[in-house]
Amino acid sequence: MVSVIDLHGDPHVARYLETDGEEGYRWRNGTEILILFTEGRRSGEQRSHALIFREHNGAYLVVASKGGATAPPAWFVNLSANPQVEVQIKGDRFPATARVATPAEKPAMWAKMIEVWPDYDEYQTKTDREIPVVVLERA
Template sequence: MTAATDLHGPAHVARYLETDGEDGYHWRNGTTILILFTTGRRSGEQRSHALIYREHGDAYLVVASKGGADAPPAWFVNLQADPDVEVQIKGDRFRARARVATPAEKPEMWATMTEVWPDYDQYQTKTDREIPVVVLERA
């Protein structure tokens, strides 16, 4: 069986959901993972993504980096079209509303995220796209 730290994409999501995060919540370099459920903007189908997150007050932060690609991740484009999402953290699945951090909020939130995943800074140097921090607030 693949170690939880080697999981990616659909395999990571599947193992996380099967085990309520027992496998897949703790990931690489001390990071923790949530599952974000968005609605496909064209298909209307539910999509799920395993993302590094940090708590921020009553909200949760994720970064729409896609490794520094010039195009944003599909999940981000989907939540821009429909910000009503679901989030699962371990066995707790709940409705949330997604928004992009404001210019005033972003520096602190970015620092919170790069503290746990320093590669985000490197990803930003690879693209002219401003990589957003997404705030997930319980609905």
Template sequence: MDVMTTADSLHGDPHVDRYLETDGADGYHWNGTEILILFTKGHKSGKPRRHALIFRTWGDDAYLVVASKGGNDAPPAWFRNLEADPNAEVQIKADRFPVRARIAADDEKPAMWDRMLEVWPDYAEYQKKTDRVIPVVVLERA
């Protein structure tokens, strides 16, 4: 018997699959925040990768995501993929478009970090768990 899960309980590949199948009707709203799907190329394999990430808009054509990995000392795979190739794609609901990623500059990061803390306060706790400086990644429409 299949058990239906609520969008808030979705994680990993099932979250991405449901989001893409429904153009975000399931999975865009998640645990009180909003999710985009980031498409990268594996930095070792070169294979396509998909990731569901909390995001916020920034300005007219940019989106913020946080490379926290829950406070792990190693960055998330998607971040390593973007380090190798900053050209990626994003899907927000049914809208899919190319982006170019960059790490927030030191002078702009505090405001961006605060914007992300508004929607996911746990990022502050994640930063306390690691000596790694957790970056804010800016995804700018290409």
């Protein structure tokens, strides 16, 4: 049996959804995971992604890093086309609106995300693309 901390991608999402986050909410290095549901910008199909998050002033922060790749993650491109998303945290699934943190907001939000996943700083050094912090606000 695969440990939950070794899960990535679709297997992580499936385990999380099957157990309402009982398995998959807590992940590596004490991080907490939410499931982000976006609509495919071309297909119109629902896509789901397990992402590290932090709560911040009643909203939820995620980082569109893709490990420092030149191109942003597909989920970010999808929510840029349609910011109306759904979020699941443990057994609580709700509609939300996604937006990119403003230049004034980002430093504090980035610092908060670095506390739980310091590798984000390294990812930023790998790319010329500014890695955004995405704010998910309950609709």
